[in-house]
Amino acid sequence: MQESSFVSLPFSRSRLTLVFVLAASLALSMVLVMGRVVMTGRFTFLFLIWNLFLAVIPFALSTMLGTARGPLRARVLVPVGAAWLLFFPNAPYILTDLFHLDSRPGVPLWYDLAVILSCAWNGLMLAYASLADMQRLVQLRLGPIAGWAFAVVALLLSSFGIYLGRYLRFNSWDVLANPLTLFYDIVNRLIHPFSFPGTWGLTLVFGVFLLVGYGTVRALGRSHEEA
Template sequence: MSLNTIVLFTIGLNAYALLLIYLRSWLYRVPVYRPMVKNFALSVLPLALFLALAIVLVLTVGFVSRALGIVVGAAGFAVWLLSLPNSGYLITELNQNHRREDEDVPLWYDIIAVLTFAMSGVVNTVLGVLAVQLTFALIVFGDSNSALRAAPVRAMPIVIILLVSIGIYLGRYLRLNSWDVRSPRRMWNKLREHFDSRRSVGNFLLFCATHTVFLLLIYGLIAGPLLEAVATTPDLVTDG
């Protein structure tokens, strides 16, 4: 599977997820569930941020300086990383909390709609991590294909996906958002109140462990073959 194919099917999955949200309203004469639309927009935000950051980096390095490009890249990566849990957060929509007892929407419709919605967030997460991993390998290790076999490059998805799992938990159970980092005291107070027992800590650790393993398995399934193919392909430019 090529990167272009992954991008194409990711766009298709997102479009289908959004279509099912609005089609639900049209078919069954119920209001559009606006929180789901908002969460969808937040899910694709990290990919939009990555594209914008890539363009800014190319212009900065090409027309200003590499040093400034490093600063811009580091700041942009921090913003991107803070926004990335919004993609994986769609997993939590599987709780079907948007259903109402007085609605005539069949359960089967909401199952496929929410499953598609959740998987679009998972694939958005995978594509975002893959894009950053490839960019990191290129910037730090150059254009050699063997760069993808370097330990830091291989470890990057594990670290990022673990942080994503933590972010999903904080978003779902503490109702924290990416922009709440602007109020560190408020965040600390929420964290202190929430993790006031061993049970809370245990639930947090189990949540993060299960979600991290799940996302890593999906990452390996989608990105693994592509990365392996690139890493084992002889470099186009060799010495001599």
Template sequence: MTLDKRVRYLQNNQKVALLAFISGLAVTLLVFRILFHNWDFIFLVWNLFLAWIPLIFIKWVWEKESRKQLPFWLLAACLVVWLLFFPNAPYIITDLKHLRSVPETMIWYDAILIFMFSVAGFLTGLYSIRIVHRIISRRWNQELAWVIVGISMVLSGFGVFLGRYGRWNSWDIVTQPGALARGIFSSMRDPLAIKHTLAFSFVLMLLYFAFHIFAELKHNEGTHKYS
């Protein structure tokens, strides 16, 4: 491994460590809530775990692709698998709906708690899609990478709607594909689904664009060049 590759490897691990730290803070807040109140929000741990799956998976794909270019069909299959799980990352923000049932005495603590889980989920998702961006731009070009990112954001917005309102999960494509297909076709005719998808995908794209620009500026600052 060259020195440049070692530096990039350490930097990527630092990013994962930072995301793990933020996730750990969120879980710590939940532990205190459980100790002094109740277990109502334990499901947040599972949702955060699901948010980490696409990042861990695509990081593994990126490492394989960096060593030796994967066959086109295998890389395409890996990207599809990543996309199936990616909506789990931004999905956590919808857990804010549970604040409606929180007693007045716990409202601020629980708001901060869910916010921390949402930040952790969003950041893991943004980092995972940046890796996808890098894979595609390195394999083909930047233009195609942005097209894939944009399509992924729209599909993710629709996936969040299916998860929150339809109560579908990523693995339902294997366990009950027929019912999921019917749910998708039904949702495609739902005006709420269209509005939700457009709004959510717009916010995701805006956040990713800011995330990408910031990451590029940091990269160029470190290498003292712009490309």
């Protein structure tokens, strides 16, 4: 299929609205985190701002791919797409920060719940927004079945990435900084799957959860377009 069959994702009014809403939601999360710092004098949840920054990266990459045109897109598609897949798990990963919810002095439990849920929501929405961009690019070139197959594989891989980050404490940059250990741990779980039931349990459960959520969001958007 010729490059002209690619349709870019221009900054239309709807796209700008999406960016504005996501930015406003991110700002709310940062205000909540900083409000907690002011209330307690402690930096307990400041790591959430870093996690939000990492969650923005795949959305920024998919936006860059979507707005690239002609030969430029062809040149950057593979490296930027690979970087997107590498950083994509950082967005839904924030859902697991709910593990940090606990009663702490100086702040109501409901406030901490609001802080973490706000950040988790942003991570999930950034993940779905960037995945929709990438799915559209695949679909325009290879068709709708390939587009949905890509989305399913990306969400399952992101769930596996969530496991690697939450339980084995790997980061995206460990692909370059610590590749041998990362490779060993991944291959070990592939060769001996029954020795690591937690790995595949989390990957499957989170993968299905993320897929159902993504399908719901896409269906809601489509139903409003048809109304």
